Amino acid sequence: MKIRSLSIGLLLVSLMFSAFLQAAVELKENVPETYIVKKGDTLWGISGMYLSEPWLWPELWDVNPQIDNPHLIYPGDELYLVWIDGRPRLRLRRGRDVKLTPSMRVNPLDLAIPVIPLDQIGAFLLRHRILGADDLNNSAYIVAGDQGHLISAPGDLIFGRGPFPDGERTYGIYRPGETYRDPLTEELLGYQAQDIGNAKLLSSNKDDVTELEINRVTEEVRMADRLLPMEEKIIDATFHPRAPEAEIVDAYMIAVDGGVTQIGTTDIVVINKGLRDGLEAGHVLAIYQSGELVFDQVAQENVRLPDVRAGLAMVFESFEKASYALVLKSNRPLKVMDKVKNP
Structure with a gap:
């Protein structure tokens, strides 16, 4: 009886763990089995092609140690989807457009596809x-x-x-x-x-x-x-979109480039959290708007509705106490003092 109970328990744990892994990386429907990287692609765009939650890119990406600079993806490279132990993994074959040899010094800013449009933030x-x-x-x-x-x-x-x-x-x-x-x-x-x-x-x-x-x-x-x-501004084209490891609390968009108050997709914002809070370049944050204050006619009292998710932003430059982020997606008009949280 004890052995049978232990076996059932292990099976349940295994099923729960398998379900967790599948839930952690959710592929979109009808994703391509193979994809040839084109000039002008961004890593965020490719992530969004495969994943419902693009910041989980590191969970999908399968690094091949036999490839030079496996974290860099270049135009002409082929991405192909495989399944390992029931989990989707995306692998890389080097294309013919870029040949890497020991004598070449490849500048990732010149050749590798960026996470976000570098000309926009450069x-x-x-x-x-x-x-x-x-x-x-x-x-x-x-x-x-x-x-x-x-x-x-x-x-x-x-x-x-x-x-x-x-x-x-x-x-x-x-x-x-x-x-x-x-x-x-x-x-x-x-x-x-x-x-x-x-x-x-x-x-x-x-x-x-x-x-x-x-x-x-x-x-x-x-x-x-x-x-x-003068600082030598080298924009890191190789960082990957990912969720912050630390829990980001009490974070807000406190300013927007240009001094306006309304914020939309591709706008650059200042966030009141930085390196000391665990924010780094590549971290993706969800943008939330405070829930409305409404009057409950049954209870005869005011009640605050839950915060509403309204978009996504990615940090591209982090300082000690504050960060710059690019709004990647907005479902509604955003504004200064909207909240940002772990996605």
Whole structure:
């Protein structure tokens, strides 16, 4: 009797575990058995072709260690669907369009398909940074312009003071923009660093007052604008859409690029959670709108309806206390202060 009970128990556990695995990766109906990757494809698009929940891509992807850079997918590659122990897995055959040899240095930004349209976020990242208060207050700044004038044209000279790191000759000119605070705790999360232009250091970085030449401007340069070393913005084309490992709580979309309040698909938003909260590039979050407050005529009281799922967003740049995310999907008009949660 005990042996029979144990066998039945093991069978039930096995069936439950199998059901869990199948539920974890749910394929759409009529998915292609094979697919040739085309130029212009995105990993998110391919994920959505196969999965009802595209952020579960890592559960579907079957890495072949015999293939060079198996996490990179290139135009011309063939994806084919197999079943292993009752679970769907997607495998890769290298195509003929891209030949990888030891002598080649393949730049994933040039060839590999991205998760999201890189041209859409590339220009944004060149113009935007989120700076902490210490980063801003301890940075170099413009103390004067040549002949005491405000500067607005490339080729003009400016003078700076403050820390100029060794080996850095090119600096971005930034102005503190919007202040980001946590909507619940009022904690200062950082400042939007507004892009004003670029300048090249002409004198020694050891001088008390340094001389720089303006290379580019987006608007008139002002005294006290900050000078920060230019960051080499390499957009990671290889991160995979996935759910955050940590539970994301009390997270909101606190700002949107352009200063508007209405948010839609492909808009870039600021989220009040960052690296310290476990958010990384590639993490997918569900967007929720607060349920309406309605009057219960039977109970004669107000009641709050449940939050309503309204879209999806993917983090593409994470800072210590805040992150940038791209809205991938919206089922209804979104707005600042809508919630974001684990999908």
